[in-house]
Amino acid sequence: MKCFDKSIKYNPDFLNAYHNKGNTLFELEKYEEALDCFVSAMNLDPENKYFLMMTGNIYDKLIRYLQFCREN
DSSP, X not given: OHHHHHHHHHOTTOHHHHHHHHHHHHHTTOHHHHHHHHHHHHXXXXXXXXXXXXXXXXXXXXXXXXXXXXXX
């Protein structure tokens, strides 16, 4: 994560850093942090469908988690 953070700090417009950090956080199930990365990426490239898809996937995971918590 430190490498991604350094890349973003050095160049806040470096889209690949947000992309890779978001994917890594998603795989680690750190969905809220991943969401922040993909929202930042969408702000830089609003036409990118991948970032929109990943944002939707994260919201889906968070909704399922909340539903599970309510049921148990």
